[in-house]
Amino acid sequence: MDTMRDRFAPVVSRLLDEDPRVAVVLAEIGKDGFAEARRRHPDRVLNVGIREQLLIGAGAGLALTGLRPVVHTFASFLVERPFEQVKLDLGHQDAGAVLVSAAGSFDWPAGGYTHMAPGDVALLDTLDGWTVHVPGHPDEAETLLRHAVAAGDDKVYVRLSVQANAEGLPVDGQRFLTVREGRSGVVLAVGPALDAVLAATEGLDVTVLYATTVRPFDSAALRRATETAGTDVVLVEPYLAGTSTAAANDALSDLPHRVLGLGVGRRELRRYGRIEEHVAAHGLDARSLRERIGGFVSGGPVAEQVA
Structure with missing residues (x-):
């Protein structure tokens, strides 16, 4: 199976052909995938070099001229390093872009913590006003890129990953999907976490929701699920644990409920290792998830519980 990133350049290259507003801004990473598109559209495929602050600034400038910029690099260089430009050049100026x-997370362990x-x-x-897509399969990535x-x-x-579920689902860029129904709790699996969650909850009487768009958070879907499954909620996210616990708490603020946020821990793992080893170390493999989810929905003590 190809990866989500394998889909990125072909899909966006077709969008460059289809829509004269679309522009692409790169910072070296990924430039080879746009070599042909750059020959066809030299004024709308830009490579600023290894200058991530300029990457965001150039994208914002293009947006202010009326273009629809697609800005791409590794997550640590796209969000973390140029965060001030994301906040000011895009947010403060109310300029739209697709990052x-x-x-x-840990998609390229050999790159070390900088990556x-x-x-x-x-x-x-x-920040205010961001839509966040987290596809779990290359087909979903293609759909969400177009959205x-x-x-x-x-x-x-749009957060692409080399980690992926075996099958894509018909996502719409808005709503959570109900994948399994139960009566003893709700487990919300985000993007690439779905397959592990389904394996972990096999035989457990829980509802499994699937999210590929996490902002805006689909509060209505979570509330509907709790009507039959109860208000014990577990979030399994492929990034920082607890990222969406506040959103889930807000969705259920008028109901007695418990929320457990599972994801990547804050402790830095200082060995490169393999992706699978990082998954296990953060307790995101199916075996670990079964213990943590099962203990929580059955009312057992769980250290990560958030009331």
Whole structure:
């Protein structure tokens, strides 16, 4: 199976052909995938070099001229390093762009901690007005990329990953999907976490929701699920643990409820390792998730519980 990032350049190259508003801004990373598109559209495919602050500034400038910029690099260089430009050049100026990342969390362990960004979604959550897509399959990535580019002049973040579920689902860029129904709790799996969650909850009487668009947070879907499954809620996110616990708490603020946020821990793992080892170390493998989810929905003590 190809990866989400394998889909990125072909999909956006077609959008460059289809829509004269679309522009692409790169910072060296990913430039080879746009070599042919750059020959066709030299004025709308820009490579600013290894200058990530300029990457965001150039994208904002293009947006202010009426273009729809698609801005791409690794997550740590797209969100963390130029965060001031994301906040001011895009946010403060109310300029829309599509930020498309790769290598979030620990997708490229050999790159070391400089190339890891498990806090990217949480960091964007400090800003107003961002839509955040977290596809779990290349087919979903293609759909959500098209949604993002077509979203007027909105600010959109698309988080691509080499981690993926075995099958794509029909996502719409808005709502959570109900994948399994139960009566003893709700588990919300985000993007690439779905397959592990389904394996972990096999035989458990829980509802499983699937989210590929986490901002805006689909509060209505979560509330509907709790009507039959109860108000014990577990969030399994492929980035910083607890990123969406406040959103879930807000959605259920008028109901007695418990929320457990699972995801990438704050402790830095100082060995490169493999992706699978990082997944296990953060307790995001199916075996660990089953213990943590099962203990929580059955009323057992769980250290990460958030009331």
